[in-house]
Amino acid sequence: MMQPNIPDTGLPRVVIVGGGFGGINLAKQLRKAPVQVVLLDRNNYHLFQPLLYQVSTAGLEPDSIAFPLRGIFGRQKNLHFRMAEVKGVRPAENTLETGIGEIHYDYLVIATGSNTNFFGNKLIEQHGIGMKSLIEAVQIRNYVIKQFEETLLLADKEEIKSKLTFVIVGGGPTGVEMAGAISELRKYILPKDYPELPLDCMDIYLVEMGPRLLPTMSEFSSAKALEGSQRLGVKVLLNTAVKEYDGQTLLLGNGEKIATKSLIWAAGVKGIPIKGFDKEILLPNGRIMVNEYCQVKGFDNILAIGDIAQMTNDPRFPRGYPMVAQVAIQQGKLVAGNLVKRLQGRSMQPFKYKDLGSLATIGRNKAVAEIGKTKLGGRFAWFIWMAVHLMSLLGFRNKMVVLTNWIYRYFTFDRGTRIIIKRGAANIVKLRQSILHPEQEEVS
Known part of the structure; x- marks a missing residue:
């Protein structure tokens, strides 16, 4: 089996599978950690999925909601990105099977996200x-x-x-x-x-x-x-x-x-698991069972975050956390901190989800926003929705392109x-x- 061209730095290797919200936030938080970060994704860009519907309805161009992963991490010296399709994992050997060869890991973080769930129909x-x-x-x-x-x-x-x-x-x-x-x-x-x-x-x-x-x-x-x-x-x-x-x-x-x-x-989404795990830890919705530290059940050095992870220790969410960006972002940051703590011999911190609110737009000047106990609807909620999504986009160019498109559409219909x-x-x-x-x- 061929070996991908990834330099051996002698540092503990953290392999992250998936360049979504969870994966990129985890990688960013590890920029100063004494580890080698290897980020894998089938695409060479991060996709801002909340605005996909605007691309599909001729509101935005595709490249305005996508940002190259290499552009995100161009200055992060401890990170190596490879565009690759992950085929499976051999946990007993700490080895990941990919389309570009076998990759050894010390820590593996699965952040593969979710896909459309047709519920078997x-x-x-x-x-x-x-x-x-x-x-x-x-x-x-x-x-x-x-x-x-x-x-x-x-x-x-x-x-x-x-x-x-x-x-x-x-x-x-x-x-x-x-x-x-x-x-x-x-x-x-x-x-x-x-x-x-x-x-x-x-x-x-x-x-x-x-x-x-x-x-x-x-x-x-x-x-x-x-x-x-x-x-x-x-x-x-x-x-x-x-x-x-x-x-x-x-x-x-x-x-x-x-x-x-x-x-x-x-009508629904399902996780995208990696082959190689026992069926006991895989749920029907494709998610992987994890503990309060995001560790995959039965493994000490394999973790899962975001849509793919099913954590049920929070009584507020007995069926697992919602498959939204904020969960992935917060879990990515927590796992990064816990990996550093482990390397220093300190105790890890359990995950506690902080709900920052929910937003949904209905149409022009129509949206709903829930922030804490505050519930808003109408034009003001619509402006909040736009502001939050605009700030969440990666890249100054993307922000300006999307803002310009929104202003143009608002006044010209x-x-x-x-x-x-x-x-x-x-x-x-x-x-x-x-x-x-x-x-x-x-x-x-």
């Missing part, structure tokens, strides 16, 4: 589409704009209706934000770019299995999200499960059917990136194939 997985990667977001944008273009060639009203009916499944922040963004495309872009098409030819559904939208937030925020979504013309279906989808017709749990060729799945980059993807099946096999794509 193969038909929906085949014909629907998730939104967890940059490729998926760009392909959704291609697909949505292509639906508009192809509809102009049709004469049958039912076929037009089916083509321009978009169903978003999942009433969490991603689903609410996506439904609002598509509704703004209908309101501001459809009459401008496609005046031949009447507005009533396009329907937007938001389907939630539970009794309210934004179930992890308060009743106040749920009510605001429902009211705001309905004002935007989104048809919200609560207490409604999705049963089957064949690419043409969506069958709901109550027996109703919706003719649609566009199903966007935002325009979306400047409504272009189709790649030919093809004429239907959802082809789209799913391109996402499952991204190496065949040529996304700019």
